[in-house]
Amino acid sequence: MAPEPPRFPALSAEEAHLRQSLLGALCGLSVDDQILRAQLLPRGADAAAWFRCADAIAFRPLRLGGRALSVDAADGPAMAALLDAADDLLSAIDAALGVTLDPIDIGPCPDAAGLTVRIESLDQKILLLLSVxxxxxxxxxxxPLAPSLLGHIALPVGIAVAGPRLSPADAATLAPGDLLLIxxxxxxxTLRPPRGDAIPGRLDPVARCFRPH
Structure with a gap:
């Protein structure tokens, strides 16, 4: 029996545009020489504490500089220090989205029906959730285009490698169990993508790198 095709949720034109805008603005954003990537998370209620801003936007830093963080409304000095440490990150997101991430208070996520974006650096030392x-x-x-993000995209391709060539005389000297060192x-x-033309080049098996001609 053939598997059922994937079923995607119906989206309004406005939501589709918002999703595209968020990912387009945040994927490739640079903060302190770190490249950020973004991912939309499934909707769902979240009882954790968030920094809540105007217009029902909220954010929750989970990791900065590789250090795990938590949001605690009862610890004012620690929250002030956390916001100070995250200032460069928040300012970059402000500029990318045209919003102001200036917390009004701390509490549950103000809009569980909105979009939640996971924003993290490629080295995973920065992690922040943004609710919009x-x-x-x-x-x-x-x-801007961040070529380093392309290295994290998995593409199914095949590689055809030309085998070693031996003269008939050399081949005749081989016995079962002999090894050929290339x-x-x-x-x-030759790189063979699922669609399109084959790409000739050279494969470095040690570096696991293919370079087209």
Missing amino acids: PLDAAILAQPA GPAPIAA
């Missing part, structure tokens, strides 16, 4: 209502008035600025030098190979 579906009717948020953002002025997103597309982030050496560390890059070898001729």
Whole structure:
């Protein structure tokens, strides 16, 4: 029996545009020489404490500088220090989305029906959740292309490697169990994507790197 095709939730044009705008503005954003990536999380109620801002926008830092964080409304000095440490990150998000992440208070997420964005650096030392209502008035600025993000995209491709070539005389000297050492030098190979033309190049098996001609 053939598997059922995936079923995607129906989205309004406004929500689809908001999703695209958020990811386009946050993926590739640079903060303190760190490249950020963003991912939309499933909706759901969240009883944890958030920094709540105007217009039902909220954020929750979970990690800065590789150190795990927690939001505690009862510890004012610690929360002030946390916001100070996150100032560069928050300012970058402000500029990217055209919003002001200036906390009004601390409490549950103000809009569980909105979009939750997971924002983290490639080295995973920065992690922040951002909650944005579906009717948020953002002025997103597309982030510059970050080639380092492309290294985290999995693409199914095949690699055809040309085998070693031996003269008939050399091949006749081989016996069962003999090994052929191809050496560390890059070898001729062809990258075969699922669609499109094959790409000839050389494969470095030691560095696990393919370089097209």
